[in-house]
Amino acid sequence: MGNKNGKVALITGANKGIGKEIARQLGILGYTVVLTARDLNAGAKAVEELVAAGCDAHTVALEVTSAADIANLAKYLEENFGKLDILVNNAGIAIEWDGQPTNTEKVRRTLETNLIAPYAITEALEPLLSLSDDARVINHSSQLGSIDAAENMWQYISGFMTVGYATSKAGLNMLTQIQSKTLGVKGIAVAAAHPGWVKTDLGSDAAPMEVEEGASTVVSLVTIERDLFPHGQLVHKGVRIPW
Numbered sequence: 001m002g003n004k005n006g007k008v009a010l011i012t013g014a015n016k017g018i019g020k021e022i023a024r025q026l027g028i029l030g031y032t033v034v035l036t037a038r039d040l041n042a043g044a045k046a047v048e049e050l051v052a053a054g055c056d057a058h059t060v061a062l063e064v065t066s067a068a069d070i071a072n073l074a075k076y077l078e079e080n081f082g083k084l085d086i087l088v089n090n091a092g093i094a095i096e097w098d099g100q101p102t103n104t105e106k107v108r109r110t111l112e113t114n115l116i117a118p119y120a121i122t123e124a125l126e127p128l129l130s131l132s133d134d135a136r137v138i139n140h141s142s143q144l145g146s147i148d149a150a151e152n153m154w155q156y157i158s159g160f161m162t163v164g165y166a167t168s169k170a171g172l173n174m175l176t177q178i179q180s181k182t183l184g185v186k187g188i189a190v191a192a193a194h195p196g197w198v199k200t201d202l203g204s205d206a207a208p209m210e211v212e213e214g215a216s217t218v219v220s221l222v223t224i225e226r227d228l229f230p231h232g233q234l235v236h237k238g239v240r241i242p243w
């Protein structure tokens with residue numbers, strides 16, 4: 001196992017996709033990584049891979065829309081680590097790209113998973129984040145949540161613009177801006193990341209980027225010098241994306 005840096009990073013929805021890769025990259029850098037998974041077997045399998053790669057990795061069950069699971073998560077972190085340095089709100093869904101028209105139920109589920117859950121998780125973990133001397137929250141968002149992109153790049157992105165997904169990420173961007181103020185004054189830095197279009201179950205095989213590259217935006221926000229942290233912004237590979 002590599003040298004631990006004493007910091008604990010929690011990544012939601014990290015049994016696969018970009019979340020697992022973020023956990024792997026942070027683990028190799030010396031962070032103790034806690035991967036959440038709604039299917040504990042899937043979480044355990046990911047942890048096995050990361051431990052084999054030299055990471056200090058752990059898993060805990062979390063259905064992000066479950067208040068009981070969120071309470072258990074806070075208890076688990078408190079009992080096992082006593083603090084939290086990094087929270088990556090990564091778990092997300094895009095259930096409207098199935099060729100069928102979207103509907104109220106899909107929009108509601110998407111908002112619950114992609115927007116309300118990150119709010120609830122951050123609220124529950126704030127006391128543990130407050131115990132870190134360099135606490136950071138990264139919300140995994142998307143350029144599809146950019147109102148500027150919807151207004152000015154419609155011809156390029158209209159095929160991906162669905163009501164639930166785009167408004168959930170636009171909401172997450174606003175949540176990020178608000179939290180960067182309300183948590184920022186308490187010493188907790190908050191920003192949002194757009195990974196790019198990445199090959200995963202969500203991004204599909206048509207995506208041009210591999211997960212290694214897709215994870216890099218979040219990893220750089222976790223590791224960037226505190227003085228350079230882009231509080232409240234939505235960024236992709238170090239560059240700000242307009243709202």
Ligand SMILES: NC(=O)c1ccc[n+]([C@@H]2O[C@H](COP(=O)([O-])OP(=O)(O)OC[C@H]3O[C@@H](n4cnc5c(N)ncnc54)[C@H](OP(=O)(O)O)[C@@H]3O)[C@@H](O)[C@H]2O)c1
Nearest residue numbers: 013017018038063064090091092142197198200201202203
């Ligand atoms: N891939 C892209 O091109 C792209 C582009 C822009 C933004 N993003 C964002 O990046 C993040 C990660 O996406 P990805 O591409 O890595 O997707 P992915 O491979 O489909 O992984 C999504 C993860 O979220 C988990 N998850 C979904 N709903 C959950 C719930 N209710 N409770 C707990 N966990 C839940 C999934 O768990 P299960 O395995 O149990 O389903 C999985 O671990 C998402 O927020 C996504 O919106 C991705």
